Amino acid sequence: MQYLVGVDIGGTHVRTCIAPLENLTKNIIIKKKEPTSKTDEMSLGKQIVRMISSLLTQNHLKKTEIVSINIATAGPLDAKKGIIFNNANLGFKTIPVKDQINQEFPEIPCNMINDANGAVLGVHYFEALENEKDNLVYITMSTGIGGGVIANGHLVLGKDGNAAEVGHGTISDSETPCSCGTTGCWEAYSAGSGLSKQIQASGQKWSNKELYEKAKEGDPIAQKIVDQATHYSTIGIGLINNFYDPEAIYIGGAITNNSDLFLPVIKENFEKHPIKFTINRVPTIKLTQLGDEIGLLGALALGKYILNKNKILL
Ligand SMILES: [Zn+2]
Incomplete structure (x- = not known):
């Protein structure tokens, strides 16, 4: 089967999840939540790699089954470089996230989005009325x-x-x-x-x-x-x-x-x-109605829309 990984980076908590690419619903079954690591600039990236790896192991999933890793994060961010910068709550001037994920999962595309921009995609996919x-x-x-x-x-x-x-x-x-x-x-x-x-x-x-x-x-x-x-x-x-x-x-x-x-x-x-x-x-x-998993749901919607080349991202 094919799966999407979703990550939600907040000032207080980091959440990660794995959800099936087809039949994506707002009920996320495989998920993990931890306090955000703020030891040094590199610790957040390390934490995300560890959390994704342990979700894969615990659920007997292979890296090859993951089609993309999608991160919604508190900003500001540079989505292309894959860094978070000037975030008062996360505590460092620059936090590189994407590089560390690419090192551990070199075959898997990694996408990043500002959390509120991701959340509106989540509302769009899971909740909004057609009109x-x-x-x-x-x-x-x-x-x-x-x-x-x-x-x-x-x-x-x-x-x-x-x-x-x-x-x-x-x-x-x-x-x-x-x-x-x-x-x-x-x-x-x-x-x-x-x-x-x-x-x-x-x-x-x-x-x-x-x-x-x-x-x-x-x-x-x-x-x-x-x-x-x-x-x-x-x-x-x-x-x-x-x-x-x-x-x-x-x-x-x-x-x-x-x-x-x-x-x-x-x-x-x-x-x-x-x-x-x-x-x-x-x-x-x-x-x-998406509650406090709206960040994860937004990240998953981003992954889905990138894969199906949805015009919303053009
Ligand atoms: Zn202000």
Whole structure:
């Protein structure tokens, strides 16, 4: 049989999986998850090689049965060189990944994609409705905020593969610092890292989880932070709609575990005052059902689309 390998590199965890090339479904059976290795620049590549090798051994699979290794990673990355660079969470200026995988698996093509760009492929393959597929956006709201865009039936990648870094769009002229080094980014208000900073600035010592609990209880400070995050998310989503004119925007990531506190408000903002936030027709906004395996599913979809020369990647 023929199989695809999927890899998802995040700031906290690395996930690997093996899935059949035909009958690819969103239920991944062979998989492995470990904390991301950050010992030195080379340790992440070594870890991925080890994880793939052990999945092959445990499941009695041969290297010759693997048609490609597909990596979705936190960025920025240089997809052609196969390196990750300037990633604050991974800890090193440059992390070479592809070279080490090519050394261990020289016969197997290795593909790399920015995780949010991969995720939109996952939504496209496993989840989106037929009428949504050609103009589709995925937004991840987790520690940071990232985006993936399909416009006119094509994935938007950019020169190095880092297009749609929507979380670092400047949406406020305040001095609120962002993890990227500048100020006023959407991420600095509405992502997990941004919420933590806002909690700190308010003089509280809550975790993000406690923030949401306090907001649900009606604590005014917590509500103000959540309301501010929601306000800036409405602006961010409105800008994405202005730039790409998508039919549907899917949202995922850890922050959406508490989406009942903000998603209805965002939808209401667009219903009641659309022109305040976007000049274009309002898209469908919904939560992805692909959960925390969306990175792996995106990597698998990338592998599938490369093999069948899907026009989405042209
Ligand atoms: Zn930023």
